[in-house]
Amino acid sequence: xxxxxxxxxxxxxxxxxxxxxxxxxxxxxxxxxxxxxxxxxxxxxxxxxxxxxxxxxxxxxxxxxxxxxxxxxxxxxxxxxxxxxxxxxxxxxxxxxxxxxxxxxxxxxxxxxxxxxxxxxxxxxxxxxxxxxxxxxxxxxxxxxxxxxxxxxxxxxxxxxxxxxxxxxxxxxxxxxxxxxxxxxxxxxxxxxxxxxxxxxxxxxxxxxxxxxxxxxxxxxxxxxxxxxxxxxxxxxxxxxxxxxxxxxxxxxxxxxxxxxxxxxxxxxxxxxxxxxxxxxxxxxxxxxx
DNA sequence: AGGCAGGTGGCCA
DNA sequence: TGGCCACCTGCC
Numbered sequence: 001x002x003x004x005x006x007x008x009x010x011x012x013x014x015x016x017x018x019x020x021x022x023x024x025x026x027x028x029x030x031x032x033x034x035x036x037x038x039x040x041x042x043x044x045x046x047x048x049x050x051x052x053x054x055x056x057x058x059x060x061x062x063x064x065x066x067x068x069x070x071x072x073x074x075x076x077x078x079x080x081x082x083x084x085x086x087x088x089x090x091x092x093x094x095x096x097x098x099x100x101x102x103x104x105x106x107x108x109x110x111x112x113x114x115x116x117x118x119x120x121x122x123x124x125x126x127x128x129x130x131x132x133x134x135x136x137x138x139x140x141x142x143x144x145x146x147x148x149x150x151x152x153x154x155x156x157x158x159x160x161x162x163x164x165x166x167x168x169x170x171x172x173x174x175x176x177x178x179x180x181x182x183x184x185x186x187x188x189x190x191x192x193x194x195x196x197x198x199x200x201x202x203x204x205x206x207x208x209x210x211x212x213x214x215x216x217x218x219x220x221x222x223x224x225x226x227x228x229x230x231x232x233x234x235x236x237x238x239x240x241x242x243x244x245x246x247x248x249x250x251x252x253x254x255x256x257x258x259x260x261x262x263x264x265x266x267x268x269x270x271x272x273x274x275x276x277x278x279x280x281x282x283x284x285x286x287x288x289x290x
Numbered sequence: 291a292g293g294c295a296g297g298t299g300g301c302c303a
Numbered sequence: 304t305g306g307c308c309a310c311c312t313g314c315c
Contacts, residue, residue: 027296129296132314135312138313218298224298
């Protein structure tokens with residue numbers, strides 16, 4: 001494959017190798033992989049395929065396949081949210097009165113959220129139920145390879161659209177390693193196809209209403225809905241409660257015995273309108289500190 | 291070899 | 304609401 005020359009992306013607060021890895025491959029997105037020999041990250045979203053690397057000055061550099069000239073710098077900046085003032089958002093988090101949150105932020109000061117396509121985010125997190133990140137990535141890769149559109153003649157495909165999934169069968173989805181998730185993913189695909197543009201509608205709704213619509217899909221509960229809204233619709237008040245966050249809240253915040261809905265409410269009240277961003281720091285710190 | 295993993299939905303009280 | 308359990312599959 002022919003790539004463009006490397007181009008520097010100007011960023012206010014540059015990534016470190018560590019925070020870049022945690023941002024791309026820490027569980028927000030399942031379509032990034034490190035080409036270890038060259039220390040290059042390669043990933044896709046929608047019809048886009050890019051590679052990222054940090055140069056010797058720690059500047060972030062990007063390149064794309066030569067033929068994909070629709071992958072503009074602006075499209076890349078929008079996906080990586082390079083023009084969001086994250087430090088201003090961090091400043092609004094209650095780290096001054098919350099030493100554990102402060103420690104989590106200090107561990108990954110450049111950790112960022114991505115702005116992923118809504119439909120793909122829903123699919124990825126529907127695959128995530130009781131799976132670890134490497135397994136989820138395999139499921140997504142299988143879905144893309146078997147059902148998704150080509151991005152370049154040789155290279156990873158795009159994730160399939162919900163229409164492409166609806167045209168498949170539960171049995172075939174199971175053959176891709178989706179397990180018991182296959183049934184719900186197929187049924188959700190059928191529902192989405194029945195109501196064209198419903199995902200666009202849901203994405204545009206306020207958080208509470210959007211979540212209500214998402215959890216109506218089979219296989220989508222509170223956690224998957226919150227992940228979809230946080231990572232795929234920039235609803236930063238969403239506070240996904242997963243096993244890691246449950247552990248953090250119980251052990252670090254003394255909330256032993258609280259139910260999941262109670263923990264969710266605690267998170268959103270304590271952490272505020274950017275609770276989801278705070279969650280990402282707590283999650284990353286907990287997951288990497290053992 | 292059995293238990294568990296970035297959950298959900300079904301049942302029961 | 305709260306508790307318990309099945310559900311695919313791969314990995315330790």
